[in-house]
Amino acid sequence: MYHLQLKLAALLAWAAAVACEGVVAPVPEARGPGDCPPGGVNYAQLAAKLSKAAQIYQPGSSAFNAAVARWSNLSIPVANVVVVPSTENDIVQTVKFANQNSLPFLTTNGVHGSITTLGAMTHGIEILMSQLNRIAIASDGKTATIGGGVMSKNLTDALWAAGKQTVTGTCECVSYLGPGLGGGHGWLQGRYGLISDQFVSMNVVLANGSLITIDQNSRLSWAMKGAGHNFGIVTSTTSKIYDIQHPNYAMATLIFSGDQVEAVYRVANEQWHSTGKTMPVNLINWSYWFFDPTIDPQKPVIAMYLIQEGVSAVDAAYTQPFLDLGPIINQAVSGTYRDLAAWTGISLDAPPCQKTGNANPRFPIYLKSYNTTAQRLVYNLFAQATTNASTPFSNALFMFEGYPQQGVKAISDDATAFAYRADNLLVAPLLSYKPTGPALDEVAFKLGKQMRQILYEGSGQTSLNTYVNYAYGDETPLAWYGSDAWRQTRLHALKGDFDPTGKFSFYGPIA
Ligand SMILES: Cc1cc2nc3c(=O)[nH]c(=O)nc-3n(C[C@H](O)[C@H](O)[C@H](O)COP(=O)(O)OP(=O)(O)OC[C@H]3O[C@@H](n4cnc5c(N)ncnc54)[C@H](O)[C@@H]3O)c2cc1C
Structure with a gap:
């Protein structure tokens, strides 16, 4: 020992x-x-x-x-x-x-x-924080007090054993609070909102070493829900929990040739991201691009995941428009909520939970819908970067995350420091590579930025909306926390009051 x-x-x-x-x-x-x-x-x-x-x-x-x-x-x-x-x-x-x-x-x-x-x-x-891992469900069953070092899977399992659940990050090996302090996306956000929307109170050690308890009426509460990394060490949070309503889930995996980029994302738009449409509350649509020569030796494939709550098979209404495009592979699984991480490749034993020594930069952007022209342009760049003979990026993954948004949008836009409730899709290339030095880091940086720029230009948005928890690090505080002047003013004022010398300024610093 x-x-x-x-x-x-x-x-x-x-x-x-x-x-x-x-x-x-x-x-x-x-x-x-x-x-x-x-x-x-x-x-x-x-x-x-x-x-x-x-x-x-x-x-x-x-x-x-x-x-x-x-x-x-x-x-x-x-x-x-x-x-x-x-x-x-x-x-x-x-x-x-x-x-x-x-x-x-x-x-x-x-x-x-x-x-x-x-x-x-x-x-x-x-x-x-690993030893602060206690989880205690309140006697009324409406909240749980969660230690500052609790992992996402541990929380899911502990609540599940009691017939409860709450919004956590999807990946089993991320902590509960790491994602939560930046907003926090999860499978259940369509029902209940973001991870941080569940926070009722928190114990926080501030920059000067004082321990305080904050609740919904505390000034700091707003900031801890989206910009929390900047303000303190959360020793525990008391968060809302819910009775399990829909334990069972089904997933359809449809793998397409890269030739069909425009068609696949046109269907996604038609179903969920065009005017008047939205992701159904019981449906999640993720897609990944990756190069798997056993499926297509020439170019990356598009894997569409349709994940539906409360069913043993995904409704044909959701799958048929994609099936009509003729996927190379069509697979279906069914199980429970607790299977979702394994199905989507982010369970404890999956590659993203291993420390391989790889560099794993992402270049995220939030979007409202897919621009199929931009999707094609960025796919071509991704294909070129992942399949050329000498590439260090053959294991790169392009992630498109379409969560249901009802619970997120039910909370007013100015209620918390998380700035991007109006957006619908969290998109990012993950350029996983074995680091060899600054020259390769620079190649990855330029490539990732170029991919994101294509999507940004195609979005018609006037600000780069970036999830701080996926951010590369070159973005500005305006991109991480919202470009509205009032957001920046409020965050700076709080930073000045609670962390004037910038002790908590390593992770997406406000200033
Ligand atoms: C495979 C994978 C899957 C992911 N899935 C999701 C997802 O489903 N949803 C989502 O929203 N994000 C997701 N993310 C992004 C995730 O939110 C960030 O990577 C997050 O920073 C991870 O937190 P951590 O505790 O694991 O990491 P750490 O590096 O340990 O923590 C990150 C930062 O969080 C702060 N922090 C952590 N704990 C505390 C605490 N108790 N008090 C104060 N500050 C604290 C610190 O500033 C620290 O630098 C995923 C990332 C990966 C790599």
Whole structure:
């Protein structure tokens, strides 16, 4: 067991050995055996203030290496030490300690955050939330209090066992709060709204180390629902939960040749995204583009997923217009809500839940409907980039996520910091590649931007509407949080009041 659990008995010996750990990273030449450079940090002082179950992982330990490994290996945050709190007070103490020692700190959870702004953290403390994983359902069955380190799948499973559910991210290995703080899309959003729309109250450790409870009447509540990464560490949230109404689901997978891009998305528009139309509340339509030479050795395919709630087979009314186009593959499955992640390739054992060392940048844009001309242009670019003989991007995935929006649009546009309730489709190329250095990173960046630009120009929109939780990191705060002046003014005012020195400014910083 390499975990260094700091206990009083070991404290003195350990303190001598690690008194210099966590020194300001950019001065390695100042370091040597037994040599404490200016700014050396004595983590033993922090350890003495933490609870018995809290842990501090040092560099060089396997626990440290496992904790700092991330899903996307591009512009990653760098830490000198990882603190694993087990109580709210551990977080309070860690933040105060970091402040006293002028150390940056970053909350980490499911480590699927991939925005490149995280790379601005070049040293300091990572606060890994994994031990704050309690889930407690209230006696009235209407809310659950969810620890700040709970994973999406754990929440789904715990609620399911009690006949309950709530909106979580779809991927089993992302945390509950990581997606939620940026808004949070999930299978149930058509019924109940975004993940963040479920927040009733929260315990939050602020930048100065104070622990507060906020509810719907708190000024900060608005910001935590869409721009929450900028304001504090959420130790727990109390969120709305619901009786399971429709446990069963069915999915139709229809795989098309890339030749049919225009036809496929024309049908999607005709069914759900043209004037007066909307996604039915019980239907989700995702599609992926990917190159699978076993299906088509020449070019990427289009996989359409029609996921319907409460049925054992997807209604023909939804599938037939696509079947009329003649898919290469037509498959159907049925099961329950808990099968959805496996069906769509985002369950715990699926590739997106593994840390492979790959860089995984995405270039997201929200759209209202598909522009079939733009779809063709961007498909051609994607095909060229994924199929040429020497490409590093053969595993790239283009994602088109069409969730039902009723629950999202039922909440007024200005009610929370999430700015994009009016949009219908979350679209992003995911340019997964094995990193080899800045030159390839630059190729990926240019390619991703070019793809997004095609979609942006085809959308007719006047602002780049970007989901902060998928963002590459080159976008502006206007793109992440909305270009309306009032949104920016309100966010800046809150930032000034709650985090004036920008302690929480690594993930999609407001300023
Ligand atoms: C495979 C995959 C599937 C995804 N599916 C969805 C989806 O269905 N819906 C959706 O909306 N998004 C989804 N996302 C995007 C997801 O919202 C972001 O990647 C998110 O940042 C992941 O959170 P995390 O805790 O896993 O990652 P982390 O990197 O650990 O956290 C990201 C950031 O969240 C903040 N944070 C996390 N926990 C806390 C906390 N307790 N208190 C304060 N700040 C905190 C920190 O700023 C941190 O830097 C998906 C991403 C991937 C890679």
